[in-house]
Amino acid sequence: MTDTTTATDAGRPLPRTADNALLAGAGEGTRVELRGIVKDYGATRVLHGVDLDIAPGEFVSLLGPSGCGKTTALRVISGLERATAGSVAFAGTDVSRVATNKRDIGMVFQAYSLFPHLRVIENVAFGLRRRRVDAASARRRSGEALDLVGLGHLADRYPHQLSGGQQQRVALARALVTEPRVLLLDEPLSALDAKVRVQLRDEIRRIQLRLGTTTVFVTHDQEEALAVSDRIAVMDAGRIEQIGTPEDLYLRPASARVAAFVGLSSAVAGVGAGNAVTVWGSVLPVQGEAATGDVEVLVRPENVRLVGEGQGVAAVVEESTFLGSIRRTLVRTDDGTLVRLQHPAGERLEFGQRVRIALAPVPVTVRAAD
Amino acid sequence: MSGLLAPSRATRWIIGIVVGGVFAVPFVATVLYTISSPDGWTLSRWAALFDPELAAKYRPVWTGLVNSLTLALVTVAIVLFLFAPTMVLVSLRFPRLRRAFEFLALLPITIPAIVLVVGLAPIYLQIGRTFGTGAWTLAFAYGVLVLPFAYRSIQASIDAIDLRTLSEAARTLGAGWPSVLLRVIAPNLRQGLLAASLISVAVVLGEFTIASLLNRQVLQTGLVVINKQDAWASAIFTLLALAFAFLLLLIIGRAGRVGAGRKNP
Numbered sequence: 001m002t003d004t005t006t007a008t009d010a011g012r013p014l015p016r017t018a019d020n021a022l023l024a025g026a027g028e029g030t031r032v033e034l035r036g037i038v039k040d041y042g043a044t045r046v047l048h049g050v051d052l053d054i055a056p057g058e059f060v061s062l063l064g065p066s067g068c069g070k071t072t073a074l075r076v077i078s079g080l081e082r083a084t085a086g087s088v089a090f091a092g093t094d095v096s097r098v099a100t101n102k103r104d105i106g107m108v109f110q111a112y113s114l115f116p117h118l119r120v121i122e123n124v125a126f127g128l129r130r131r132r133v134d135a136a137s138a139r140r141r142s143g144e145a146l147d148l149v150g151l152g153h154l155a156d157r158y159p160h161q162l163s164g165g166q167q168q169r170v171a172l173a174r175a176l177v178t179e180p181r182v183l184l185l186d187e188p189l190s191a192l193d194a195k196v197r198v199q200l201r202d203e204i205r206r207i208q209l210r211l212g213t214t215t216v217f218v219t220h221d222q223e224e225a226l227a228v229s230d231r232i233a234v235m236d237a238g239r240i241e242q243i244g245t246p247e248d249l250y251l252r253p254a255s256a257r258v259a260a261f262v263g264l265s266s267a268v269a270g271v272g273a274g275n276a277v278t279v280w281g282s283v284l285p286v287q288g289e290a291a292t293g294d295v296e297v298l299v300r301p302e303n304v305r306l307v308g309e310g311q312g313v314a315a316v317v318e319e320s321t322f323l324g325s326i327r328r329t330l331v332r333t334d335d336g337t338l339v340r341l342q343h344p345a346g347e348r349l350e351f352g353q354r355v356r357i358a359l360a361p362v363p364v365t366v367r368a369a370d
Numbered sequence: 371m372s373g374l375l376a377p378s379r380a381t382r383w384i385i386g387i388v389v390g391g392v393f394a395v396p397f398v399a400t401v402l403y404t405i406s407s408p409d410g411w412t413l414s415r416w417a418a419l420f421d422p423e424l425a426a427k428y429r430p431v432w433t434g435l436v437n438s439l440t441l442a443l444v445t446v447a448i449v450l451f452l453f454a455p456t457m458v459l460v461s462l463r464f465p466r467l468r469r470a471f472e473f474l475a476l477l478p479i480t481i482p483a484i485v486l487v488v489g490l491a492p493i494y495l496q497i498g499r500t501f502g503t504g505a506w507t508l509a510f511a512y513g514v515l516v517l518p519f520a521y522r523s524i525q526a527s528i529d530a531i532d533l534r535t536l537s538e539a540a541r542t543l544g545a546g547w548p549s550v551l552l553r554v555i556a557p558n559l560r561q562g563l564l565a566a567s568l569i570s571v572a573v574v575l576g577e578f579t580i581a582s583l584l585n586r587q588v589l590q591t592g593l594v595v596i597n598k599q600d601a602w603a604s605a606i607f608t609l610l611a612l613a614f615a616f617l618l619l620l621i622i623g624r625a626g627r628v629g630a631g632r633k634n635p
Contacts, residue, residue, distance in 0.1 A: 080538055080541070102544075111535045115536060126543050
């Protein structure tokens, strides 16, 4: 959560330049509302009444493990799947019965989806041509959309001549050139390697902020979601578990499931008593769902500290990873619990070294012990 | 891609010459047969085919050829406009039906033509009443006959692309189903559709049993008729049919290469 400069800009519209028609024509975005979306595949219910309200121009991520229903929810918004019950509305108008090709959306898929028989520029122009824009203007506007993703010079290539990252950039330009009401991103980065993934995700966010297009982004990568979203909906087993800003989810998770899924945490045994929990001899306030009796306390690496003799509990260093400005160290306490902690890189811990650790006095999330 | 397994230039030439030689022997022998005479070489038998005075004699073959070409055209249309869209529909919307569909499509290859005719005869009685007895109606039977061959080549093309993602991408971009089929799917199945068309034409031009038993005049039945009167003419027509097939192969191969060129320039 150190490099989220884009996230701090969230919600503040950036100045739009007039050098690009796509940017000059940028609107204020469209409100998207999901009401009680239920989706069954045969006897299996994959969405159990999902409600989601997305403000115009907002960037919302659907985050969750595979099979949680996030992609199905996105496909219901796109119209590629029809909900068993519930409604989808764009700008207050119910579009539940409107066909995908009439919904005026832009979508980028996980799999490479450029048309192999068309050049890059023809791929981008495809949506405009379907909207009966004449060839010359379609070509000009497509060129501008390609410039926006920094690939204007590759307009005459074929998709197979591009790298994976470039293909997804073209797919983004193709989805945006029609100035869709909603931009839907279905794990567009998961097929790319780590470096390109970070680059492209920041670029998607930068372009989205400039265009002000309402965007729904599906991902299983919490770091991705935290970095770019205005709000994140954490999904689990076909339900939205919690929806909030990245800071909300990280600092005030509503449940242990959210805490475990967003950010790193270690599970430590404690004893709960309503709104307080006793861990390693100190009493900490509980946030979110309370639990009584034997509980597991989820602690963030940055809230575990190295302390001097006579304080906290004893532990042995298992491994220590250098991450630039910080070090992340895994220690095993004497009762066998593995705990991850984060400390300045200057403090070098050796494998097998004995240390003492304690928790910072911040609210923690708990769950009943199994 | 020119990896370790690629044979050397010389090896490729040797393989090419040997294989070409094997195929050339019957071809060359037939050519020699049609132009040899006790007095040396002659082209008179070839010229005779186009002699207006002998036109009546060769009419069955010419009629058969025209009928066969019409049938080829209608059969290709059935493959392209009925069978191919059905296959796309099955892979996109009813993937569970794929195995059953494959079984059904491959079935004709296991049924001898003579058995097919037994079932087709009463059907053609009805078709005759509905559509008349025009030569083209045989294309309904041929459409079934070419299913196994068309199926394999089209399915190979379908498997080579991500049909689902491409059609979903096109739909999110505002394309309706006709547009998806014509502008996105068909161009990407081009090679398979070309191969299916070619093989359909070849099957139709070579078919004898069904046409003969249903008393239709097609190229092959015409050749049999002529063969009884003039063995040389039959050989010449066979050569012409082969040349036509080669020409077709060449055209389609060229078209295929243009397609491949766009993918791998």
